[in-house]
Amino acid sequence: MSEHVPNTSKQHPPITMSAPDIDASDLKAVEETLRSGILGLGPCARGFEEAVAERCGVKHAITLSSGTSALHLAVRGLGIGDGDEVLVPSFTFAASVNAILYERATPVFVDIEPETLNLSVEDCERRITPKTRAIMVVDVFGHPADWDGLEALARKHDLLLIDDCCEAIGSEYRGRPLGSLGNAGAFAFYPNKQITTGEGGMLVTDDDDLATLARSLRNQGRDAMGAWLDHPRLGFNYRMDELSAALGLSQFRRLDAFMERRAHVASLYTERLAQLPRVEAPTVQDHVKMSWFVYVVRLAEGLDRDPVMQKMEQRGIPVRGYFQPVHELTYARKYINSSTSGLPTTEAMARRTVAIPFHNHLSEAAVDRVVEVLAEVLDES
Numbered sequence: 307m308s309e310h311v312p313n314t315s316k317q318h319p320p321i322t323m324s325a326p327d328i329d330a331s332d333l334k335a336v337e338e339t340l341r342s343g344i345l346g347l348g349p350c351a352r353g354f355e356e357a358v359a360e361r362c363g364v365k366h367a368i369t370l371s372s373g374t375s376a377l378h379l380a381v382r383g384l385g386i387g388d389g390d391e392v393l394v395p396s397f398t399f400a401a402s403v404n405a406i407l408y409e410r411a412t413p414v415f416v417d418i419e420p421e422t423l424n425l426s427v428e429d430c431e432r433r434i435t436p437k438t439r440a441i442m443v444v445d446v447f448g449h450p451a452d453w454d455g456l457e458a459l460a461r462k463h464d465l466l467l468i469d470d471c472c473e474a475i476g477s478e479y480r481g482r483p484l485g486s487l488g489n490a491g492a493f494a495f496y497p498n499k500q501i502t503t504g505e506g507g508m509l510v511t512d513d514d515d516l517a518t519l520a521r522s523l524r525n526q527g528r529d530a531m532g533a534w535l536d537h538p539r540l541g542f543n544y545r546m547d548e549l550s551a552a553l554g555l556s557q558f559r560r561l562d563a564f565m566e567r568r569a570h571v572a573s574l575y576t577e578r579l580a581q582l583p584r585v586e587a588p589t590v591q592d593h594v595k596m597s598w599f600v601y602v603v604r605l606a607e608g609l610d611r612d613p614v615m616q617k618m619e620q621r622g623i624p625v626r627g628y629f630q631p632v633h634e635l636t637y638a639r640k641y642i643n644s645s646t647s648g649l650p651t652t653e654a655m656a657r658r659t660v661a662i663p664f665h666n667h668l669s670e671a672a673v674d675r676v677v678e679v680l681a682e683v684l685d686e687s
């Protein structure tokens with residue numbers, strides 16, 4: 307018997323880690339666009355940009371090929387480069403760090419708060435040097451970082467704030483939508499995200515100069531108003547196509563319904579997990595409106611996530627070790643020279659945090675099944 311065949315006599319429908327929520331309105335939007343013949347930089351991209359800008363309360367939203375390209379253009383467009391240090395949590399997805407490395411700036415890793423798993427403002431302050439230009443803030447798993455603390459720190463030390471809110475579209479911090487905080491924000495629309503475009507991302511900002519530059523850089527360095535055939539600067543092809551934008555706009559119109567559904571699934575998990583003494587459910591701070599990206603549980607101190615995850619997979623429950631700290635990834639040894647010491651909370655949490663299956667259509671029976679298997683596995687651990 308293969309090790310991936312569930313070790314149970316009962317048959318259970320397969321449970322997936324994540325799943326996009328595609329309905330007839332999405333199919334119609336994509337089909338209409340396909341039939342329109344306008345497949346690049348057209349009305350869907352503009353409509354999607356306007357809708358996101360309006361909801362976030364920002365002047366500019368720029369559709370892009372990915373969340374990574376949004377982060378890259380934020381770093382490039384804000385003039386961060388050689389010799390600059392950027393504070394960034396190691397408890398994140400590699401893209402937050404890569405955007406800094408692409409511009410030959412130096413990522414300086416910062417430890418996290420145990421409650422929210424977001425970067426620690428105190429640790430940020432400790433690591434500021436005369437070379438520090440910016441903080442790459444990450445709103446981990448959809449939960450906003452400590453923005454009051456970060457904004458105060460940025461004012462005090464004259465730092466730029468880039469918000470990697472790739473996991474947090476729809477979340478709010480004290481009534482302020484993510485995407486409107488800091489100098490620029492980046493959203494991502496990969497199929498595991500709250501809303502999807504297939505591949506895609508968006509840069510949001512109030513900064514007119516950054517927006518103009520980002521629109522040029524995404525389009526091979528062409529100027530919006532200039533002659534189409536001239537390229538005044540070196541740029542990239544970071545454009546989002548119209549099919550993706552049509553899907554994105556259609557999905558974005560249902561964001562509130564998606565957030566409600568995800569909050570419901572999260573509440574089912576939280577209720578069930580209260581019965582497992584060796585598992586902590588994620589917490590959401592009172593001043594936060596949470597757009598759930600993934601549901602990440604924390605195993606009790608002393609438990610190691612790797613064997614637990616392996617046993618869950620063997621029983622047919624997909625899980626992910628979110629996050630693997632970036633400073634521990636193989637490539638980091640080659641590219642990151644700055645100190646990676648003093649990240650005790652990052653390292654401790656990364657041994658205990660496990661993302662369990664989570665999406666809009668996860669049924670109550672599936673939630674029960676995941677919790678049942680987790681309980682069985684923990685009983686054996």
Ligand SMILES: Cc1ncc(COP(=O)(O)O)c(C=O)c1O
Nearest residue numbers: 372373374399401472494495496
């Ligand atoms: C925190 C964070 N930053 C950046 C990204 C990059 O987004 P993309 O995969 O669209 O490039 C992701 C996506 O997984 C993410 O979770």
